[in-house]
Amino acid sequence: MSAAEHADRTTRQGAANDPIVDWEGFDFETREVHAGEYPDANNGLRVPPIALSAGYVFEDFDDQVERFSGVPDRSGAGAFFGDDEATPGPIYSRQGNPTNAVAEERLASLEGGVSAVAVSSGQAAISSALFALAKGGDHIVSTASIYGGTRILFGRSFARFGIEVDYVWDIDDDAEWERAIRPSTKAIYTESIPNPRNDIVDMRRVAEVAARYNLPLVVDNTVGTPALIRPFEHGADIVVHSTTKFLTGHGAAVGGAIVDGGTFDWEAAERAGRSFPLITAAPRPGLRSMLDRFGPGAYARATREAVVNDIGPSLSPFNGFLLHQGMETLSLRMERHVETSVEIASWLAEQPEVECVDYAGLPGHPLYGLAVRDYGAPAEDAAEGAAAGTGSVFGVTVRGGREGARAFFDGLRIFSRMTGIGDTRSMVLHPCTSTHATFPVEIKERLGIGEGLLRLSIGLESAEDLIADLRAALDRVD
Structure with missing residues (x-):
């Protein structure tokens, strides 16, 4: 930013000694520290x-x-709730809280959305985001490779509520999309970087399909974070996060968030026969619809008032505080996470005990070209075979199936053996017997969840120390 641009930007905000409260247009690194603050x-x-x-x-x-x-x-x-003067005043902290509002506004700024709603967990974010769009008898289409816990949520709780979910395995197959999407379909769901296999999604392609069918595209950006990729720039309409992970960054606070991109044309969807009454219909006589009152932020407001307020997955203000504190260092942490992950994934790929490494940013991976396009590897570096950084959660398959995985898992001493990702600490999990334990064998096989696969989440420790720990664990694999 030039000195003249900076002077103009600050002048618009008031007198020279007044604090800046509108951080629009500032760089990402500045907004992650300041956006959402209030005097x-x-x-x-x-x-x-x-x-x-x-x-x-x-x-x-x-x-x-x-x-x-x-x-x-x-x-x-x-x-305090991230909206303009047209916003109704707060009633109860189940709808929102000033501390959480700092985190909401900061995340909306970093993702490039118009408004965000903080909730109690990532699962609450997914549920609330989709409950604002679909009701019993409605239908959702998801890409097949998503977090196991989300598939369980869809197959168990959503099914109990009468919302069906179908999966598309080949996003480039128009016929498969055509078969999956129904008149009752209300959203398409995907993940930017699927967990656990790092098989990144071509969001532009999925967004094209969503637009063709007048459907909002909901993207889980937990593993990507806005420091690596911003789904709204690739055609998404709604973004969800488990803020427990990279956004908070230290594993001490559970939370979730929903971000409204403010670009979906709800009226066009209505004309095409896709009804979203929480957003476009008047909630009661004498009160205009959310769309009429809140415009681009109507979806977020409907989610806050008609879903989060009713069902009650509110975020503790203490956890909201830890969230907005965590986001202050997001870009620095993600840079380190990715740098170490690339080094470790490259090293693992060369070890004789390793059958394969599922990291899309490695040259030779089938999705490497997409990784280079969407995850920031400069073209000149890509030509030299440099890795693109697709986050720090990926799979590694060791030889020997389950027994090989057991030996490797039990041999790690720095890596924490636990459920979770996105921590400062490195973690390991065996998906086949944990997140995907209840899946039918044929689904596991189709998803690539084999007996020898382990999920790694690379933390902020020394790469050399982590490699030494991995080497010692691999030495136990027959």
Whole structure:
């Protein structure tokens, strides 16, 4: 940014000594530190405080009536929820909280969306995002390679609620999409970097299909994070996260988030026969629809008021505080995660005990070209065979099947043997007997979840120390 551009940007924000509150247009590294902050009028606190309050005081009788009627806020408290003055004032922390609002606004800024809603977990984010679109009798289409826990969520709880989910295995096959999508389909779901096999998705291709059928594209960007890829730039409409992972970064707080891109044409979808009543219909007589009141942010507001508020997966303000603190260092951490992952994946691929490494950023991987296109490897580096950084969660298959995996798993001492990814600590899991244990054998085989596959999540430790730990564990494999 030039000095003139910086001067113009800050001048628009007020007097020279006024704090900046609108971070639009600033670089990613600046926004991850500052976006969502608000001046503390009580004590001049530099770090936004943890607002441990279940509810909010009404100014008077009429203020209470107005907030419950959805009338634009006149108290100023609605500004904490990342929306403009047209936002109704807050009622209860089940809908939102000032601490969580800092994290919401920061994440929306980093992803390039218009608004975000923080919730209690990644599973809550997926559920809430899709419940705002689909009801009993409706249908969702997902790409086949997604996190095992999400497939279980779809096959168990969503089925109990009467929402069916079908899977597309070959995203380039128009006939398969045609067979999968129905008149009752309400969304297409995918992951930017699928867990556990790092078989990255061509989001542009999936977005083309979604647009053709007037469907919103929902992308789980937990493993990618906006530091590596921003799905809205590839045609997505809604982004979800398990903020427990890389966004928070230290494994100490469970959380989730839904980000509204603000670009989906809900009216065009209605004209095409796809109904989204929570967004386009008036909730009660005398009150306009979410779309009429909130425009590009209508989906996020509908999710907050009609799903999160009703079902109640609210995020603890303490965990919201840890989330916005974690995002301050996101780009630095992801750079280290990726640098170490590329080094370790390259090393593992050369070891005799390793049958294969599922890391799309390695030259020779079938998806390497897509990795170079979407994950930032410069063209000149790609020509020299440099790896592209597709996150730090990937699979490695050791020889010897389950017994080989057992020997390797038990031989690791720095890697934590546990469920989880995206921590500062490196972790290992055996998907076949954990996240995918209940899957039929034929589905496991089709997904590439073999007995010898282990999922690695590479942390922030020394690459040399991690390689030494992996080497010692591989020495146990017959």
